[in-house]
Amino acid sequence: MTAHEPPRRQVIRAAPRRPSERSLSPVTDDLYQPDAYGRELLTSLMRAQAGVSLAVLVPAITLLALYPLLAVLLPGLASYEVLGLPLTLVILGGGIYPPLVLLGYWYVRRAERLEQRFVELLKEQ
Amino acid sequence: MTEPATIAAIAAVTVVTAVISARGVRIARTPADFMVAARQVPSFLNASAISGEYLSAASFLGIAGLAMLEGLGALWYAVGYAAGYLVLLVAVAAPLRRFGAYTIPDFAEGRLESHVLRRAATIIVLVICGFYLLPQLKGAGLTLQVAFGGPEWIGVVVLGVIVTFGIASGGMKGITFVQAFQYWLKITALAIPAIFLVMFLHHPPIGSIGSAAPHSFDQRTTIEFPASEELTVDGNIRINAVGRIDGTLRDGPLTLTEGTHEITSGATLTFPAGARAPQVQNSPSLTEKEWTSPLLHLGGEPIHPLAATYGILLATVLGAMGLPHILVRFYTNRDGQAARRTTAFVLLLLGCFYIFPAVFAVLGRLEAPGLYVSGQTDSVVLVLPKLVSAGVIGTALGALVAAGAFAAFLSTSSGLFISMAGAISHDIMDKGVRTFRASAMVIGVVMTTLGVFVAGISINVLVGWAFAIAASTFCPLLLLGIWWRRLTWIGALGGLVLGGGASSLAVILTMAGVGKTGWPAVLLGEPAIWTVPLSFLTMVSLSLATPGALPNDVVAKLLALHLPERVRPPSPRRAELGPLVPPITPTRVPTPQVAGSPGRWSDPDI
Numbered sequence: 001m002t003a004h005e006p007p008r009r010q011v012i013r014a015a016p017r018r019p020s021e022r023s024l025s026p027v028t029d030d031l032y033q034p035d036a037y038g039r040e041l042l043t044s045l046m047r048a049q050a051g052v053s054l055a056v057l058v059p060a061i062t063l064l065a066l067y068p069l070l071a072v073l074l075p076g077l078a079s080y081e082v083l084g085l086p087l088t089l090v091i092l093g094g095g096i097y098p099p100l101v102l103l104g105y106w107y108v109r110r111a112e113r114l115e116q117r118f119v120e121l122l123k124e125q
Numbered sequence: 126m127t128e129p130a131t132i133a134a135i136a137a138v139t140v141v142t143a144v145i146s147a148r149g150v151r152i153a154r155t156p157a158d159f160m161v162a163a164r165q166v167p168s169f170l171n172a173s174a175i176s177g178e179y180l181s182a183a184s185f186l187g188i189a190g191l192a193m194l195e196g197l198g199a200l201w202y203a204v205g206y207a208a209g210y211l212v213l214l215v216a217v218a219a220p221l222r223r224f225g226a227y228t229i230p231d232f233a234e235g236r237l238e239s240h241v242l243r244r245a246a247t248i249i250v251l252v253i254c255g256f257y258l259l260p261q262l263k264g265a266g267l268t269l270q271v272a273f274g275g276p277e278w279i280g281v282v283v284l285g286v287i288v289t290f291g292i293a294s295g296g297m298k299g300i301t302f303v304q305a306f307q308y309w310l311k312i313t314a315l316a317i318p319a320i321f322l323v324m325f326l327h328h329p330p331i332g333s334i335g336s337a338a339p340h341s342f343d344q345r346t347t348i349e350f351p352a353s354e355e356l357t358v359d360g361n362i363r364i365n366a367v368g369r370i371d372g373t374l375r376d377g378p379l380t381l382t383e384g385t386h387e388i389t390s391g392a393t394l395t396f397p398a399g400a401r402a403p404q405v406q407n408s409p410s411l412t413e414k415e416w417t418s419p420l421l422h423l424g425g426e427p428i429h430p431l432a433a434t435y436g437i438l439l440a441t442v443l444g445a446m447g448l449p450h451i452l453v454r455f456y457t458n459r460d461g462q463a464a465r466r467t468t469a470f471v472l473l474l475l476g477c478f479y480i481f482p483a484v485f486a487v488l489g490r491l492e493a494p495g496l497y498v499s500g501q502t503d504s505v506v507l508v509l510p511k512l513v514s515a516g517v518i519g520t521a522l523g524a525l526v527a528a529g530a531f532a533a534f535l536s537t538s539s540g541l542f543i544s545m546a547g548a549i550s551h552d553i554m555d556k557g558v559r560t561f562r563a564s565a566m567v568i569g570v571v572m573t574t575l576g577v578f579v580a581g582i583s584i585n586v587l588v589g590w591a592f593a594i595a596a597s598t599f600c601p602l603l604l605l606g607i608w609w610r611r612l613t614w615i616g617a618l619g620g621l622v623l624g625g626g627a628s629s630l631a632v633i634l635t636m637a638g639v640g641k642t643g644w645p646a647v648l649l650g651e652p653a654i655w656t657v658p659l660s661f662l663t664m665v666s667l668s669l670a671t672p673g674a675l676p677n678d679v680v681a682k683l684l685a686l687h688l689p690e691r692v693r694p695p696s697p698r699r700a701e702l703g704p705l706v707p708p709i710t711p712t713r714v715p716t717p718q719v720a721g722s723p724g725r726w727s728d729p730d731i
Binding site: 050089103118 | 472680
């Protein structure tokens, strides 16, 4: 199975298949053809998925990288207190996690919806 | 300081783990059972199990200790350990599950068709697991030392022996249920003492975090010195000393004169209330501003703090995806979408857990300045419950924390041992149960011996290095392998060798004491900041230079990685193993196991 294309499975039926009855698998078989169409489908799927990933990663990286940078640029920042606690403790000791968890949750929803649309797109053809 | 409650708690954790594991092995022993069971593991349970295996000595003891010693900036370790799962979620979880490779060497060979690359990946698995195992052993040493006294190596040997024999006899496998139980045990063991300490103790106001400590002792304080230290006193202090001070054996009152004194290990000093705490040689003493700074202080010194902070963020965020013992857990997910949900839950569970080390760091700074003097800040989580309440409650909380800590070492080090023994017996030697057992014994002896020698290094720093090596090797391999179709095996190999070699060398040089100031300290102590880009650049440039080495069915491999399960073509293997096996499975199918044998190392069972 490693280096070969998966063998096509032929389902034997009483009557020959008509185009209107095309099931999912012949459509996905198109994806495996080394022609331009299969490649384009794959590229569009990967692009869309990478887009969702980046939409999460960019804010996450900004969130992580920003506070140390600000602390260097504005040396007074770390002396701020929130409800009697040092700002660093509030952020690093818990405050930074809720946005990260929310980003993760949002990604799961976006990615699942995207895959749903991709499946529907394949079915329509 | 022998405490029956602590012994009982640690023994209970060990026995319960061993019993549940041994039973679980009997329940699931064939690949088919494993697959069927995998279908039934809900995402939340699976996420608990991943978190249980992930939260090691570093998370349980190390972060609180390092943050107490070097300032709140050390909490970036915790943030990075958790945020790593966000990167894993968006870039790796679903594709890797869909590809169906069980380990990173499997992925490397399946995606890039090279046996040489597989070998290289196997060696890196051993290096990462080895570096990750040392701090677990050190943590066990520390826990037993705090509970029972005596030298640190005893605990190292005890954990080494338990885990080695557990795995060699096939009785300790990473069962999902056990690991999930361990997560909840660990978070309970930290949360209950933390909440109790914050609510019921009359600690100094949090606002005085930096100024109150560690300059003077509020009350009469007795400090034990498990390791030899040099103390600097800035005025004569009348103390009570037992043990060898400045080379002379003492037992009774003594005046420490102004200057430096040598305290030999095993000594006990009692300081009167109001005495100024002595300074410890080689140990930082931070002002309030430094301590609350959100930047990492390498060894407590502000050496290029921004670069050091970004270095540790890069290592932890990108290293999490390259931990061999964690990745294998993702195959108990039903499909790619389940893998995503599981990872998102892991992020939530870790975020909840990492609040507590911060609480302990703050309380430690306020309540236990003696730990700065004895150089034992890594043990703050274990010591604190007893320091602040002497009665039954203190003992019970202490036992709970010790049990949680032991659960942390036990779960993580079994996972690491299994990964290492599996890598040796499966990829380097001939396969088989006997080789697996022999490998487990050899690794046990080697790692336990090494574990005795790392006593002087902070747990968290050691774990940070394991992450740095993972981030410089497996992270680029996974990210480029999944998202870039032009990666070739030659490029990947070059990146693994250069990135892995450079980061390992930097870590070994730092351990040997090279580069303590300026840029060398940052670049060798936090190597990820340059070895991760180095590895990425090598992989990309070498791959572009060797287009002839591309595997000939890249499109099919990328489809195997990215195509949702619902639109996959039927695969011939489905008939054998049920509908869960992805259509393109790289190299190996799990081999059927003999009843009661360790079998394939990576099956996470139920």
